[in-house]
Amino acid sequence: MSDERKAEQxxxxxGVCVPxxxxxxxxxxxxxxxxxxxxxxxxxDALGYVYIWHCLLSF
Amino acid sequence: xxxxxxxxxxERMKRYTTAMRNGKPDKVPIRPFVAEFTxxxxxxxxxxxxxxxxxxxxxxxxxxxxxxxDAVVGNMVYVxxxxxxxxxxxxxxxxGIGLDADVGFQYKEPSEERAYMQPEDYDALIDxxxxxxxxxxxxRVSADVAPxxxxxxxxxxxxxxxxxxxxxxxxxxxxxxxxxxxKESGTVSAIAGILKAPFDILADKLRGFIGLxxxxxxxxxxxxxxxxxxxxxxxxxxxxxxxxxKNVPISIWMHxxxxxxxxxxxxxxxxxxxxxxxxxxxxxxxxxxxxxxxGNWRPHLKAFAELPPGSIIxxxxxxxxxxxxxxxxHRFCLSGGIPNFLLSYGTPDQVREHCRKxxxxxxxxxxxxxxxxAIMQDDTSIENMRAMTDFVREYGVY
Numbered sequence: 001m002s003d004e005r006k007a008e009q010x011x012x013x014x015g016v017c018v019p020x021x022x023x024x025x026x027x028x029x030x031x032x033x034x035x036x037x038x039x040x041x042x043x044x045d046a047l048g049y050v051y052i053w054h055c056l057l058s059f
Numbered sequence: 060x061x062x063x064x065x066x067x068x069x070e071r072m073k074r075y076t077t078a079m080r081n082g083k084p085d086k087v088p089i090r091p092f093v094a095e096f097t098x099x100x101x102x103x104x105x106x107x108x109x110x111x112x113x114x115x116x117x118x119x120x121x122x123x124x125x126x127x128x129d130a131v132v133g134n135m136v137y138v139x140x141x142x143x144x145x146x147x148x149x150x151x152x153x154x155g156i157g158l159d160a161d162v163g164f165q166y167k168e169p170s171e172e173r174a175y176m177q178p179e180d181y182d183a184l185i186d187x188x189x190x191x192x193x194x195x196x197x198x199r200v201s202a203d204v205a206p207x208x209x210x211x212x213x214x215x216x217x218x219x220x221x222x223x224x225x226x227x228x229x230x231x232x233x234x235x236x237x238x239x240x241x242k243e244s245g246t247v248s249a250i251a252g253i254l255k256a257p258f259d260i261l262a263d264k265l266r267g268f269i270g271l272x273x274x275x276x277x278x279x280x281x282x283x284x285x286x287x288x289x290x291x292x293x294x295x296x297x298x299x300x301x302x303x304x305k306n307v308p309i310s311i312w313m314h315x316x317x318x319x320x321x322x323x324x325x326x327x328x329x330x331x332x333x334x335x336x337x338x339x340x341x342x343x344x345x346x347x348x349x350x351x352x353x354g355n356w357r358p359h360l361k362a363f364a365e366l367p368p369g370s371i372i373x374x375x376x377x378x379x380x381x382x383x384x385x386x387x388x389h390r391f392c393l394s395g396g397i398p399n400f401l402l403s404y405g406t407p408d409q410v411r412e413h414c415r416k417x418x419x420x421x422x423x424x425x426x427x428x429x430x431x432x433a434i435m436q437d438d439t440s441i442e443n444m445r446a447m448t449d450f451v452r453e454y455g456v457y
Contacts, residue, residue: 011187014295051223052192053296056264057253059143059226 017048067245071129075247075428076306079347080369081392083425087418087455089128089448090249090394090428092351094135095163095437096444097122105437106155109164112139112229116236123246126448130249130307133236135434138164139229146222147203147214150175150264163436168267175199176265178274181281184265185288196265250349252300252309254341256334257286257293262315271315275325286333294337301346308347308372311338317354317377331362342370349394350374353433360386376432384421393421394428397447402431403438407446414450422455429455 012019020038030037070085077084098108101118108115115134123131140153152158152165169175175196176184184191198206203218205211237248255263261282262271274282297309315321316330338348348371350363355377363373368390375383380396387393396417401410414429421427429451431439 012189014291015299017189017193047223047227049189050296050299051226052189052197053292054226054230054253055146055148055197055222056192056260057255057293057296059138059148 015046015049016042017045017052020045064242064245068241068247071245072247072306075129075249078425078428079308079372079392081390081426083457085457087422087451087457088130088428089126089430089451090130091126091128091430091444091448092132092135092249092434093119093122093439093444094137094434096435096439097135099437099439100125100441100444104154104160105163106153106160108134108136109138109154110140110144112141112232115139116232116239119236120239120243123240124244126444127452128246128448130247131240132249133233133240136164139225140164142222142225142229145225146218147201149200149202161437166263168263171267171269171273174265174267174270176270178266178270178278178281181278181285185281185284188288188292200264247307249307250310251302251307252297252346254293254297254309254311254337254348256311256313256316256330257289257337258282258321258330258333259313259315260289260293261285268315268320275321275329279329283329283333286329290333290337294340297337297341298344298346301341301344305345305347308349309341310349310351312351312353313356314353316359317352317356318358320354323358326359327362331359335362335365338366338371342367347372352376357382357386363387364390366390372428374430380417381420388421388424388426392426392428395430395432396421397429397431399431399433399435399439402435402443402447403440405440405443407443410443410446411450414447415454418451418455425457 020041023041074084075088078088095105097118098105101121103114103118108118115136143151150167152167154160154162154164194207198204203214205215240246262268301309316326341348350371351374353376357378372392373387375393375395
């Protein structure tokens with residue numbers, strides 16, 4: 001891998017469209033199970049990721 | 060009956076996986092990649108199996124039940140044009156729509172000037188591949204998706220809902236299809252998960268091959284950086300669809316890295332440099348990879364041999380399978396090597412004779428899976444397919 005790429009972290013990592021940290025800033029205080037909210041957000045967000053990458057690769 | 064089918068399935072799975080690990084099973088496995096051939100055999104048009112995936116599933120099941128095959132793909136036609144039409148995809152010529160109903164679907168690569176990614180787009184792709192696909196690429200390939208910043212439209216909104224739900228429905232159907240093949244005919248679903256080389260996907264769907272060829276000379280650093288940016292995403296998608304039991308391989312469909320499309324130096328510096336780490340990552344997770352290497356790859360076989368023994372299955376298309384066996388046979392299972400022109404236009408005796416040569420020359424110690432050189436469309440002769448299947452089943456016993 002070229003040196004400049006090694007130093008960089010992807011802006012939007014694999015499996016992610018809208019990162020949890022970005023969504024978290026938009027939410028009111030989470031009074032219940034925060035991990036549950038994060039997990040479900042990330043699981044469903046990954047479907048959006050799968051959709052666009054399969055548009056590219058499979059269709 | 061159900062128990063017999065399950066027993067048959069287990070026998071076939073063992074035969075298939077043993078050969079894929081370069082071992083010697085009880086018989087030479089047969090794993091034909093049959094696409095529009097299934098329509099021809101089952102009495103459907105190309106339009107029916109391309110646009111109505113349930114008919115494609117039915118056709119694959121009928122073939123699997125009638126031929127003594129160990130493994131098939133649930134739907135090798137694969138591109139469901141009902142989905143692509145639902146989201147306004149413009150790069151396919153669809154059988155029954157613009158094409159005769161008996162013609163297979165076609166990919167329409169745009170001219171260099173109309174490529175879906177232009178040279179000035181490299182930095183955006185490299186910076187954020189997923190964002191680029193949603194914001195730039197999809198609006199360009201879809202007649203319905205509105206470009207970023209333009210007013211949202213009814214058709215834009217519908218394209219995402221219909222496209223997403225159709226994809227979910229179709230992919231869920233593959234799970235049901237695998238169960239059906241197992242139950243109805245004891246047939247193994249041959250592959251799970253999709254991979255393409257970064258260079259290939261850049262050539263196929265983004266820059267186009269002509270544009271990418273120019274980029275290799277005019278902006279090679281950008282090409283490398285783009286391939287590197289695609290690597291983690293292609294790895295993720297491949298692993299997300301892999302067989303959790305790690306029996307069947309992830310398939311990679313390789314084409315633009317073959318001879319004579321790029322030079323050996325470009326292969327080393329770009330194609331292989333950005334593909335090998337993906338393969339190694341997948342292997343490290345315990346999965347095999349089926350190199351469906353379309354075209355002529357002989358100059359690159361030594362690169363493939365850098366991978367751990369048993370880690371890939373090398374499918375042979377245009378190369379001399381006996382020569383490939385000399386280089387790779389001690390490390391990897393091979394598949395293919397039965398020429399499509401022979402299966403389409405040869406005689407059954409010619410097919411049997413060629414299969415005999417391949418079994419004698421390549422499969423003697425195991426590590427060979429019978430298949431045509433390339434995916435079989437509706438020009439493949441049913442009589443010759445029967446000859447190949449029956450001969451290999453009879454002669455290919457260890």
